[in-house]
Amino acid sequence: MSDSPRDQLATQLAEAVAEALRHDLASQERALLVVSGGSTPVPFFHALSAVELPWSQVDVTLADERWVAETASDSNARLVREHLLQGPAAAATFVPLTSEAATPEQGAAEVAARLRPLWWPASVVILGMGGDGHTASLFPDSRELSLALTTAEPVVAVRTPSQPQPRITLSADRLHQARRHVLHLTGEEKRSVLARALTGDDSRELPIRAFLACPLAIYWAP
Numbered sequence: 001m002s003d004s005p006r007d008q009l010a011t012q013l014a015e016a017v018a019e020a021l022r023h024d025l026a027s028q029e030r031a032l033l034v035v036s037g038g039s040t041p042v043p044f045f046h047a048l049s050a051v052e053l054p055w056s057q058v059d060v061t062l063a064d065e066r067w068v069a070e071t072a073s074d075s076n077a078r079l080v081r082e083h084l085l086q087g088p089a090a091a092a093t094f095v096p097l098t099s100e101a102a103t104p105e106q107g108a109a110e111v112a113a114r115l116r117p118l119w120w121p122a123s124v125v126i127l128g129m130g131g132d133g134h135t136a137s138l139f140p141d142s143r144e145l146s147l148a149l150t151t152a153e154p155v156v157a158v159r160t161p162s163q164p165q166p167r168i169t170l171s172a173d174r175l176h177q178a179r180r181h182v183l184h185l186t187g188e189e190k191r192s193v194l195a196r197a198l199t200g201d202d203s204r205e206l207p208i209r210a211f212l213a214c215p216l217a218i219y220w221a222p
């Protein structure tokens with residue numbers, strides 16, 4: 001049986017990300033890959049985890065995270081450990097965005113310090129997008145959206161009425177600095193949200209707009 005369009009997309013994206021990491025590792029000791037959570041990246045994680053790369057020279061972190069324990073079912077760290085850090089990719093170093101602190105506001109400085117020694121700018125940032133146009137944890141209804149879109153700090157603690165948990169996100173500035181940006185999307189609903197985003201420029205309405213001029217490689221399948 002042939003692969004579904006989403007599986008083909010995941011394979012193509014994994015090949016492109018592997019090529020980018022190989023390219024950067026030819027001229028630097030380590031390379032940083034920033035991935036998103038959610039359901040969309042799972043087939044991509046599987047495809048990338050099987051690729052032969054100098055994984056011991058690769059650091060992986062997240063674009064954003066819920067402030068939950070890594071054992072929680074909606075932890076992005078858990079998702080990455082279960083689906084990406086397997087097979088050859090198990091040799092990569094994962095850098096989570098949570099700490100033992102009770103809140104993301106209390107833990108943000110520790111997370112920022114943990115991120116500091118990584119090889120910035122990231123080789124690749126892979127963004128996802130929600131139906132509300134959010135990307136990473138830059139939500140239209142977040143109190144901290146303006147801060148996250150403008151600060152030079154690497155991470156921002158985020159409270160969002162539409163979301164059950166507090167979160168932490170890489171700032172737009174830190175995400176913008178990456179060498180390559182990818183938006184990984186599936187389905188008609190997200191395609192129409194992206195089409196709407198492309199017709200305007202208010203990032204507070206649809207935060208994905210903050211990345212539409214990066215340039216951004218769009219990987220979409222039905």
Ligand SMILES: O=C1O[C@H](COP(=O)(O)O)[C@@H](O)[C@H](O)[C@H]1O
Binds near residue numbers: 064127128137
């Ligand atoms: O909340 C989140 O959602 C988006 C998209 O998730 P998906 O399940 O529709 O793929 C994701 O990009 C973000 O990292 C995550 O925290």
